[in-house]
Amino acid sequence: MTTLLYDGSFDGLLTAVFEVFEYRYKDVEIISKGRFHQENIFAEIHDVITQGDKAERVFNKLEQNIGKSGINQLLKVYLSEDPGSEQIILSAIRQSIQLPQENILLNYADPDILKVSKICKSVDRETHRMTAFVRFEKMQDDVFFAKIDPDFNVLPLIRKHFKDRYQDQKWMIYDLRRHYGILYDLENCDFFYPDEKLNLEQYQQKFHDEETQYQKLWQRYFTKTNIVERKNLKLHIQHVPRRYWKYLTEKT
Amino acid sequence: MNFDRLKEKLEILADAAKYDVSCSSSGGTRKNKKGALGDSSASGICHTYTEDGRCVSLLKILLTNHCIYDCAYCVSRSSNDIKRAAFTVEEVVDLTINFYRRNYIEGLFLSSGIFKNADTTMERLVRVAKKLRLEENFNGYIHLKSIPGASDELMEEAALYADRLSINLEIPTESGLKLLAPEKNRADMISPMRYIQNGIAQYKDEKKIFRKVPKFAPAGQSTQMIVGATNENDLQIIKVADHFYKNFNLKRVYYSGYVPVLEDKRLPSLTTEVPMLRENRLYQSDWLMRFYGFKAEEILDPNIPFLDLEIDPKLSWALRNLQQFPVNLQTADYQMILRIPGIGLKTAKKIVHARRFQVLNMEHLTKLGAAVNRAKYFIDFNSGNMYLRYLTDKNFRKLLIGGSASKFHNQFSQQLSLF
Ligand code: SF4
Numbered sequence: 001m002t003t004l005l006y007d008g009s010f011d012g013l014l015t016a017v018f019e020v021f022e023y024r025y026k027d028v029e030i031i032s033k034g035r036f037h038q039e040n041i042f043a044e045i046h047d048v049i050t051q052g053d054k055a056e057r058v059f060n061k062l063e064q065n066i067g068k069s070g071i072n073q074l075l076k077v078y079l080s081e082d083p084g085s086e087q088i089i090l091s092a093i094r095q096s097i098q099l100p101q102e103n104i105l106l107n108y109a110d111p112d113i114l115k116v117s118k119i120c121k122s123v124d125r126e127t128h129r130m131t132a133f134v135r136f137e138k139m140q141d142d143v144f145f146a147k148i149d150p151d152f153n154v155l156p157l158i159r160k161h162f163k164d165r166y167q168d169q170k171w172m173i174y175d176l177r178r179h180y181g182i183l184y185d186l187e188n189c190d191f192f193y194p195d196e197k198l199n200l201e202q203y204q205q206k207f208h209d210e211e212t213q214y215q216k217l218w219q220r221y222f223t224k225t226n227i228v229e230r231k232n233l234k235l236h237i238q239h240v241p242r243r244y245w246k247y248l249t250e251k252t
Numbered sequence: 253m254n255f256d257r258l259k260e261k262l263e264i265l266a267d268a269a270k271y272d273v274s275c276s277s278s279g280g281t282r283k284n285k286k287g288a289l290g291d292s293s294a295s296g297i298c299h300t301y302t303e304d305g306r307c308v309s310l311l312k313i314l315l316t317n318h319c320i321y322d323c324a325y326c327v328s329r330s331s332n333d334i335k336r337a338a339f340t341v342e343e344v345v346d347l348t349i350n351f352y353r354r355n356y357i358e359g360l361f362l363s364s365g366i367f368k369n370a371d372t373t374m375e376r377l378v379r380v381a382k383k384l385r386l387e388e389n390f391n392g393y394i395h396l397k398s399i400p401g402a403s404d405e406l407m408e409e410a411a412l413y414a415d416r417l418s419i420n421l422e423i424p425t426e427s428g429l430k431l432l433a434p435e436k437n438r439a440d441m442i443s444p445m446r447y448i449q450n451g452i453a454q455y456k457d458e459k460k461i462f463r464k465v466p467k468f469a470p471a472g473q474s475t476q477m478i479v480g481a482t483n484e485n486d487l488q489i490i491k492v493a494d495h496f497y498k499n500f501n502l503k504r505v506y507y508s509g510y511v512p513v514l515e516d517k518r519l520p521s522l523t524t525e526v527p528m529l530r531e532n533r534l535y536q537s538d539w540l541m542r543f544y545g546f547k548a549e550e551i552l553d554p555n556i557p558f559l560d561l562e563i564d565p566k567l568s569w570a571l572r573n574l575q576q577f578p579v580n581l582q583t584a585d586y587q588m589i590l591r592i593p594g595i596g597l598k599t600a601k602k603i604v605h606a607r608r609f610q611v612l613n614m615e616h617l618t619k620l621g622a623a624v625n626r627a628k629y630f631i632d633f634n635s636g637n638m639y640l641r642y643l644t645d646k647n648f649r650k651l652l653i654g655g656s657a658s659k660f661h662n663q664f665s666q667q668l669s670l671f
Pocket of ligand 1: 319320321322323326327328329330364365366433
């Protein structure tokens with residue numbers, strides 16, 4: 001058994017896959033350094049150094065075989081941070097290399113491919129929920145600020161959505177769990193990685209004057225648009241699971 | 253801005269608008285122009301859900317609940333003694349923009365009671381949309397109610413700024429409408445719909461020739477029917493829906509189970525349950541017509557003009573057409589796979605992909621997302637299927653019902669006791 005350790009980036013992962021083929025490893029696992037704790041005494045360690053050209057060669061091959069949308073699916077598996085994600089991606093790529101003419105990701109009867117499709121579905125759902133449940137709060141400096149805490153690392157997947165939508169206001173979305181965010185300053189829309197966790201204490205005191213008023217209006221609207229005679233809390237919770245409530249202005 | 257006054261108006265006018273269920277933001281494709289606000293994508297987003305479990309996608313309000321008409325089923329009717337309020341155009345614009353900026357909503361759904369006359373009302377609605385588009389550069393979703401009897405000129409303008417327009421038929425049959433809304437007539441509702449439909453068709457033609465034609469109600473038209481306020485049957489409702497899908501190219505027909513809010517001898521009593529299960533069955537039927545290739549006549553038999561409350565319309569069709577089963581998953585065409593109870597659109601697609609790679613069996617089916625406890629009776633595999641013997645069993649229907657606990661169980665038993 002050989003263990004390939006990579007730096008946790010997607011390019012690093014593709015480099016690792018390249019080297020699995022390069023060194024003809026059969027019995028192999030790929031693990032992110034950040035997640036590698038216990039040394040398997042029987043495993044041989046192979047340190048992967050991320051190399052753009054190797055990653056690109058895998059990428060191009062995949063693009064031929066399964067297209068952009070196929071790569072996108074594998075990217076989602078990666079962003080899911082699922083403990084088995086590297087193995088699943090490796091397995092899918094191996095199958096694709098064996099059957100280059102087919103879009104192997106359609107073979108739902110294969111357990112690993114089915115997992116790809118399942119994980120993509122969960123990641124898509126979380127992505128969609130984030131586009132829906134992000135709540136911006138206007139701050140004194142006119143920036144619309146939102147905090148999120150998604151189950152999967154979906155920030156890269158929602159950037160375009162918000163970039164297209166809000167072009168005439170400054171905004172920021174910050175992932176509390178992974179400590180990074182997206183910032184749009186009316187010109188650029190980039191990821192930012194603060195050195196320290198953002199200090200969110202006394203956050204509400206930095207609200208813009210009108211902010212609480214609009215929050216109140218929204219809360220009243222939310223209450224009034226409900227039809228009491230049709231109350232169905234089970235359905236409500238199914239659509240808005242409790243773990244999202246803390247971010248929803250209308251649920252506070 | 254006087255926030256207290258605004259809050260009071262919002263409470264009254266959101267409350268009065270809540271019975272309109274046609275609140276979706278789908279079908280809009282307004283791309284953001286550089287540096288502007290908003291972008292609507294075709295699929296629409298539910299930003300939250302009310303406690304009754306319905307999607308909140310748009311700020312849904314009335315411009316005013318003052319109304320000169322007296323439709324029996326409507327809380328805003330003139331003879332109802334309630335608080336009245338009216339927004340200014342600026343207030344609606346301000347709320348929409350500020351809610352949108354905070355990602356609460358996809359846009360605005362603006363309806364109104366009829367004050368003075370149809371044109372004055374329509375003109376005010378159009379002014380809101382126009383201000384949002386031209387002054388605020390807003391590219392979010394706008395759904396405007398068309399006021400029955402509004403002039404063609406105003407409808408034309410409305411279609412330039414709104415994504416979707418709708419007129420609610422409310423009462424499915426003409427006789428029902430006469431009884432409950434004697435001042436309204438169906439012709440006044442139909443003519444603006446026809447006008448918009450022709451406009452959309454013309455837009456599509458021109459679009460083929462010229463590249464830049466101003467958008468014309470790009471998300472089309474919809475309508476809503478109240479279910480259970482009069483004594484129409486489901487076949488009539490489905491036929492009306494089918495008629496409007498076919499002849500008016502409607503994007504959606506919504507069904508709204510009547511919520512008894514008013515005492516009136518023409519209406520069901522205040523203690524009547526909201527017919528949620530019936531409403532649900534109508535949506536399922538609507539779905540079958542729009543996505544599963546079912547025809548209206550297949551869904552209901554003229555001799556039994558009500559939908560089966562015990563089982564869904566697809567299963568009901570299958571039981572009436574047992575001679576079409578079993579279906580072989582390996583060879584049947586996609587349309588027929590879609591008709592197997594327990595197999596939805598996505599699963600059907602996956603099946604036709606996956607079967608190119610291997611011979612499918614029951615286990616695959618579970619993994620592909622089918623409701624196997626139902627589907628298993630209707631499918632033939634190359635390797636055979638022992639459940640098929642039930643297909644000819646006299647008690648087949650009972651077996652199927654016993655195997656699935658209805659989420660509407662409670663309500664269902666109440667409905668049963670009516671018969
Ligand atoms: S015209 Fe519209 S608002 Fe007025 S009473 Fe009738 S349904 Fe209600």
